[in-house]
Amino acid sequence: MKYISTRGLSPAKTFTEILLGGLAPDGGLYLPEKYPQVTRAELDAWRNLSYADLAFAVLSKFADDIPAGDLKRIIDKTYTPAVYCNTRAGSNARDITPLRTLEPGLHSLELSNGPTLAFKDMAMQLLGNLFEYVLDKQRDELNILGATSGDTGSSAEYAMRGKRGIRVFMLSPLGKMSHFQTAQMFSLQDPNIFNIAIRGVFDNAQDIVKAVSNDHAFKAKHKIGTVNSINWARVSAQIVYYFKGYFAATKSNDEQVAFSVPSGNFGNICAGHIARMMGLPIGQLILATNENDVLDEFFRTGVYRPRGADHTYHTSSPSMDISKASNFERFIFDLAGRDAAKVRELWSRVEAGSAFDIKGTPYWDALPQFHFASGKSCHADRIKTIRELWEEYGVMIDTHTADGLKVGLEQRRPSLPLICLETAQPAKFEETIREALGREPERPAGLEGIENLPQRVVVMVADVHAVKDFITQHAAG
Ligand SMILES: *Cc1c(COP(=O)(O)O)cnc(C)c1O
Numbered sequence: 001m002k003y004i005s006t007r008g009l010s011p012a013k014t015f016t017e018i019l020l021g022g023l024a025p026d027g028g029l030y031l032p033e034k035y036p037q038v039t040r041a042e043l044d045a046w047r048n049l050s051y052a053d054l055a056f057a058v059l060s061k062f063a064d065d066i067p068a069g070d071l072k073r074i075i076d077k078t079y080t081p082a083v084y085c086n087t088r089a090g091s092n093a094r095d096i097t098p099l100r101t102l103e104p105g106l107h108s109l110e111l112s113n114g115p116t117l118a119f120k121d122m123a124m125q126l127l128g129n130l131f132e133y134v135l136d137k138q139r140d141e142l143n144i145l146g147a148t149s150g151d152t153g154s155s156a157e158y159a160m161r162g163k164r165g166i167r168v169f170m171l172s173p174l175g176k177m178s179h180f181q182t183a184q185m186f187s188l189q190d191p192n193i194f195n196i197a198i199r200g201v202f203d204n205a206q207d208i209v210k211a212v213s214n215d216h217a218f219k220a221k222h223k224i225g226t227v228n229s230i231n232w233a234r235v236s237a238q239i240v241y242y243f244k245g246y247f248a249a250t251k252s253n254d255e256q257v258a259f260s261v262p263s264g265n266f267g268n269i270c271a272g273h274i275a276r277m278m279g280l281p282i283g284q285l286i287l288a289t290n291e292n293d294v295l296d297e298f299f300r301t302g303v304y305r306p307r308g309a310d311h312t313y314h315t316s317s318p319s320m321d322i323s324k325a326s327n328f329e330r331f332i333f334d335l336a337g338r339d340a341a342k343v344r345e346l347w348s349r350v351e352a353g354s355a356f357d358i359k360g361t362p363y364w365d366a367l368p369q370f371h372f373a374s375g376k377s378c379h380a381d382r383i384k385t386i387r388e389l390w391e392e393y394g395v396m397i398d399t400h401t402a403d404g405l406k407v408g409l410e411q412r413r414p415s416l417p418l419i420c421l422e423t424a425q426p427a428k429f430e431e432t433i434r435e436a437l438g439r440e441p442e443r444p445a446g447l448e449g450i451e452n453l454p455q456r457v458v459v460m461v462a463d464v465h466a467v468k469d470f471i472t473q474h475a476a477g
Helices: 015-019 040-046 051-059 068-078 120-138 151-160 179-186 202-214 216-221 232-249 267-278 294-301 328-335 340-351 362-370 379-393 399-411 426-437 464-474
Strands: 003-005 030-032 099-103 106-110 142-147 166-173 193-199 257-262 282-289 372-376 418-422 458-461
Touching (some): 003 015, 015 120, 015 232, 040 051, 068 120, 099 232, 106 232, 120 151, 120 166, 120 232, 142 151, 142 202, 166 179, 166 464, 179 426, 193 202, 202 464, 232 257, 232 267, 257 267, 257 399, 267 328, 282 294, 282 399, 294 372, 372 399, 379 399, 379 426, 399 418, 458 464
Parallel strands (some): 106 418, 142 166, 166 193, 257 282, 257 418
Antiparallel strands (some): 003 030, 099 106
């Protein structure tokens, strides 16, 4: 399997060649040159597999330059109940992603049983094990630099902690994350994890990461890398749970289902799109945004109009607060019939700070074939949905999942069973749960006293040089 760039001007590469990198050299995103197809016989054979065996069946089609025995070992180590043990009452950790049936034809797929209680663990845990494996083979090292407002940073740290050859330097805005998120990150005592709290807001932290990444000499000298959501291995790992959720919610491979997906950077739902392109019977992919509705606007009007970072709303579903969707280019590449010249033309407008509009073009006419629907949700909707789920089903959901459920119920076709992806646990977003339900969210056993653990963090002013000095001191190699 070779991977090509959505902009068409980079040489094709293998899975392990693109594993540690980010964007292709031409600025595009990598995709398989052809999506592997899943036959009916394979679907039948996969229906009753365990999560790890299913992940191996799916990922073997993508990571075909890793010897099968090695890949199997990495996957078995990743998708084990010991890692996804933060299940809630009534769910079985052995399922890794348990399906909860709310009523006939309405389900939620729990993707947040990993160490940081958000779905990002599903892919990031695999990435940690793949990185360690590849770096070990190449006798190389990697210093991961990132900025986080919550979910991504903790997920990366828990995936990389204690890994040979890897260090993580994670910048976060001082005092801006929830107490739970702060405690999750700062209580890690592993010597390869460095928490750097920046006096400022998330954008200050993000700007420092960009400035360091643009210093190519520094980046090369200190082997700086990232783990952002455009990483192909992350997207491919997310394809697996669409298959798992489909099998859990249906009795035969003749049935079709709908998925509703709380979306920000279009990584999660991009995996659903690819699962459908591979032949999984998905009748509808329902994209839900919060007040930051750049993607909902596209699916309703054909206009893709990224906002400036200063026009991003800070909402109670903060992990979906994005102004442009970094994975969206992958979908447009498919929508445009894989015409890389067209993608270059459209993104030259995006990169100039402008918008594009496909209404009235053949691309708009092709859109229905991809089976997307979309909608948006606001703070009042989240409160209402969290309350309704609690009152009707006795199930507590988080704010992101609430966005997905609200839009899913609005947009679903009655003939299709609906699977709502649960992307985080309510414990991470206490304040909104208190507002909605007047009570504290449930916490998985073992995480009760996390705020009282000793914390390991350095505080810095928002200054690139200070961060570079810190990296130079702590990154050997
Ligand atoms: C990251 C995240 C999302 C958005 O996922 P994308 O892949 O960026 O679309 C939704 N919910 C939660 C809880 C997240 O952490």
